[in-house]
Amino acid sequence: EVQLVESGGGLVKPGGSLKLSCAASGFTFSDYYMYWVRQTPEKRLEWVATISDGGSYTYYPDSVKGRFTISRDNAKNNLYLQMSSLKSEDTAMYYCARDVGLRLFAYWGQGTLVTVSA
Amino acid sequence: DVVMTQTPLSLPVSLGDQASISCRSSQSLVHSNGNTYLHWYLQKPGQSPKLLIYKVSNRFSGVPDRFSGSGSGTDFTLKISRVEAEDLGVYYCCQGSHVPFTFGSGTKLEIK
Numbered sequence: 051e052v053q054l055v056e057s058g059g060g061l062v063k064p065g066g067s068l069k070l071s072c073a074a075s076g077f078t079f080s081d082y083y084m085y086w087v088r089q090t091p092e093k094r095l096e097w098v099a100t101i102s103d104g105g106s107y108t109y110y111p112d113s114v115k116g117r118f119t120i121s122r123d124n125a126k127n128n129l130y131l132q133m134s135s136l137k138s139e140d141t142a143m144y145y146c147a148r149d150v151g152l153r154l155f156a157y158w159g160q161g162t163l164v165t166v167s168a
Numbered sequence: 169d170v171v172m173t174q175t176p177l178s179l180p181v182s183l184g185d186q187a188s189i190s191c192r193s194s195q196s197l198v199h200s201n202g203n204t205y206l207h208w209y210l211q212k213p214g215q216s217p218k219l220l221i222y223k224v225s226n227r228f229s230g231v232p233d234r235f236s237g238s239g240s241g242t243d244f245t246l247k248i249s250r251v252e253a254e255d256l257g258v259y260y261c262c263q264g265s266h267v268p269f270t271f272g273s274g275t276k277l278e279i280k
Contacts, residue, residue: 095217095260095271111169111268145216152223153205153264158216 052076052157054146059162066136070162072129072146080104080124083149086131088142089161098144099131114140136166170194170263174272180280187248189275191261196241198265205264208237208246211274212257220259221246251277 058070070086086098099120100109108120119132129146143163147155171194181187197204208221219228221237224244234249248255256279261272 093258093274095262095274097269097271109267153199153269154207154219154222154262155209155217156219156222156228158218161216 052148054148054157054159056144056146056159056162059144059164061165061167062136063168064137064166066166067132067134068136068164070131070133070144070146070164072131072159074127074129074146074148077148079122079127083151084120084122084129085147085149085155086118086120086129087145087147087155087158088140088164089145090139090142096142101129133164136164138166140164141166169268170197170266170270172261172263172270172272174259174261174275176275177273178276178278180278181251182280183251183253185251187251187255187277189246189259189261189277191239191244191246191272193242193244193263195266197244197263198241203265204240206237206239206244207262207264208235209260209262210255210257211260212254215257217260248277253279 053075055073062068088096088098101120105122117135121130143161145161146159148157150156173192175190197206206224209217211217225237236247238245258274258276260274
């Protein structure tokens with residue numbers, strides 16, 4: 051069974067940093083592209099980052115480019131999202147998700163909540 | 169960015185009814201490889217979203233056959249043939265044909 055378990059969320063001040071983690075199990079982690087997707091308090095879903103199976107390629111929307119960094123450790127089956135220069139509009143539930151080679155989010159974790167507030 | 173417009177925002181239904189949700193994109197979702205990466209997700213209350221339909225009309229593993237997807241180009245539809253209580257929640261369309269991937273704003277399926 052595919053399992054994705056996020057952690058690392060919390061309350062952070064504007065301009066601060068936070069690192070999220072996602073522990074993967076139930077599949078061969080190194081075979082799949084992985085993503086971070088967030089859901090705002092208004093329930094809007096936004097793609098945040100993509101990383102290729104080997105970790106060589108990463109992609110971001112303009113809203114987080116230069117501030118967020120996605121990475122992975124295939125030996126430990128872990129996915130990460132380093133977030134810096136956080137803004138109030140980054141407040142959201144952050145989900146990690148796995149692809150099946152079809153440019154989609156086939157499996158999702160339960161999410162970790164990030165709140166950016168003074 | 170591709171804008172995904174879902175209608176209606178709210179869909180009150182009676183159990184056993186058919187339900188239909190529309191999703192329109194601001195540009196064609198036909199990828200350069202010929203595939204159309206239009207997908208549907210359901211988020212039940214208190215849960216993370218789950219994949220229902222991928223590439224317009226393909227049901228994901230374990231999804232009941234009362235769910236069906238159709239459409240092409242910029243116009244897509246999700247239909248639920250006989251709504252059951254477990255189908256209630258918010259449905260989102262999402263395009264993966266163009267970067268950034270973008271979602272519709274969601275349609276809340278609720279009991280009339």
